[in-house]
Ligand code: G3H
């Protein structure tokens with residue numbers, strides 16, 4: 001693995017992005033990617049809508065892409081944004097970093113931001129690990145996200161009983177003891193494309209805005225992060241089902257709730273599943289309608305176009321991040 005500082009790749013950390021998002025009451029999109037087409041779509045969509053962007057990979061996505069490729073892809077993303085139109089600021093972020101060594105490797109190889117997710121450990125262990133990552137990261141100007149509270153997994157019922165919501169009374173002490181730059185909280189979102197299993201006519205339960213409001217009052221101006229924020233777009237789920245897939249009665253976070261969160265202390269909104277659904281829907285459609293198609297450019301290219309449209313839609317009408325880069 002070649003050592004490099006993120007500035008050599010043309011990347012920025014999340015500090016200025018979050019300051020602007022807080023002042024102007026929008027949220028910076030954090031889109032996950034695993035391959036070239038996804039990354040191109042995210043960057044083109046954000047450049048065309050003049051939105052700052054966080055491009056993020058999980059540990060497993062980083063392994064899938066490979067550490068030889070990743071820094072070059074990030075540098076190419078910066079060039080692509082310039083070529084496309086608006087040279088939007090881009091941060092490369094480690095999503096759900098599980099240990100110090102992984103976070104350190106990422107920092108050493110050009111990431112500008114890392115998450116250390118020790119939320120499933122005890123408060124004391126979460127503080128200790130987060131603090132260790134913060135010390136190393138800040139020495140390299142890299143920003144750090146941590147998490148308090150645990151997001152629910154797949155729910156069988158509409159309720160979110162299995163999650164453990166963030167306890168507002170722990171937040172101020174956690175921030176003081178760790179020196180972290182942003183905090184992911186648990187207020188009723190969950191990861192994946194099966195957040196809520198709804199019967200016809202049922203609505204997903206609302207997010208716990210009371211917890212978010214309390215945290216905002218306790219630590220005013222501190223950037224909050226929302227994970228598990230895909231809306232599980234119905235049009236894509238229906239397209240998947242129409243063209244041979246099977247995703248029953250699933251629902252995500254309604255756009256209206258994300259709009260409300262984006263206008264609050266939430267400065268970063270994580271979206272992975274919606275991008276996966278958009279690409280899968282289009283690829284299934286093409287394979288069904290054109291069974292003889294075997295040129296990857298024909299189906300991956302169309303999937304990329306669909307993802308560009310999704311990114312522009314979210315930036316423009318949900319997160320409010322469009323038009324923020326002058
Ligand atoms: O929160 C996790 C992300 O959605 C992606 O996770 O790349 O390990 O599937 P994964």
Ligand code: 13P
Pocket residue numbers: 032095096190191192193226227228229230231270271272273274
């Ligand atoms: P979704 O599964 O809702 O897209 O959440 C993604 C996420 O939180 C990545 O960290």
Ligand code: ZN
Pocket residue numbers: 096191227228270
């Ligand atoms: Zn997440």
